[in-house]
Amino acid sequence: MHLRLPATLLAFTLLAACSATAPVKPAATPETSAAAPATPAADDNLNAVAWSQTALEHDLIYLQTYRDAQARLLAAMKDKDWDALPKDDRAVPAKGLKPAVVLDIDETVLDNSPYQARLIKSGGEFNEADWAAWCKEQNARALPGVVEFTQFAAKHGIAVIYISNRAKDLDEATLGNLRKAGLPVSGPEAFLGLGTFVQDCEQIGTEKGCRRQLVSRKYRVLMQFGDQIGDFVTVLANNAEGRQKAMAPYLPWVGSRWFVLPNATYGSWEPAMFNNDWSAPRQERHRLKVNALRFD
Structure with a gap:
């Protein structure tokens, strides 16, 4: 099992000799990054x-x-x-x-x-x-x-x-x-x-x-x-x-x-959720699989 560790906090010191240089940006962390997470592929396995x-x-x-x-x-x-x-x-x-x-x-x-x-x-x-x-x-x-x-x-x-x-x-x-x-x-x-x-x-x-x-x-x-x-x-x-x-x-x-x-990787259970239509676009198959989920 792999454990996720907190991102390391980096300390930055601004030196007088480098006052004319733009400050270095700290590495993005889960707490500071404003970027949206990458969207998985529709059929991400x-x-x-x-x-x-x-x-x-x-x-x-x-x-x-x-x-x-x-x-x-x-x-x-x-x-x-x-x-x-x-x-x-x-x-x-x-x-x-x-x-x-x-x-x-x-x-x-x-x-x-x-x-x-x-x-x-x-x-x-x-x-x-x-x-x-x-x-x-x-x-x-x-x-x-x-x-x-x-x-x-x-x-x-x-x-x-x-x-x-x-x-x-x-x-x-x-x-x-x-x-x-x-x-x-x-x-x-x-x-x-x-x-x-x-x-x-x-x-x-x-x-x-x-x-x-x-x-x-x-x-x-x-x-x-x-x-x-x-x-x-x-x-x-x-x-x-x-x-x-x-x-x-x-x-x-x-x-x-x-x-x-x-x-859980493949099987007849999967196409059963989208009427066994493998010719449908991947995003459409993804939509129908989401619709087959239970939310309560």
Whole structure:
């Protein structure tokens, strides 16, 4: 934690020999400066990214989540009726299938905050080219607790499956990054990225329902992990009401079958405040987000 210290008071002595010289102006301080503070960018993500990178609380939440899940995992495996897939994603009966855990990747397994930090520094917004370049660096670190949890699962014969909305051409880079970060990867089939073909299932946008159905044909899913609601269940309408409706039947599963991780830097929660219209100007999106705030 960095503490803010009071500005140092400077003493100035006017010498007779310099009487003809204009006096030196004291350095501006918070108490003396009349300049207006700089206005943050409309979509300023600074605090959220700084929290993700520097707050010990952020890391403790991840550790707490994965440790709690690990403590529950073997009991879930022994319960033959235990399944963490929504009923709409269960294509075949789960009983008798091999056990698995399903994890999202970005901000669930891998930390991409350096990419967000670069956007803050450049003043830019997310774009596919820069994102792909970052992914191909394969330098994203594993988030706290996830390596230990996934290795524990693999050691006990539980398949570790990653479902991500990274583009298809990032498959190899993503697998390489996962391995580099120490995460178990049984093979390419353990990673289901965007564009994965699932027979007899039509994918809606970036929703993961079809890929969860694909997993359900071979596995009994013990737990799911993600930082977005869509990592767990299909969200038909990405607005406040639609998001609550999608989660309502499964609230008892949160903390036992579903483990939700924090992401204040980006996510489907943000466009839900401006009607999912990314084509709107940044200032307009900013205005609508302010309107969505509560003031009492």
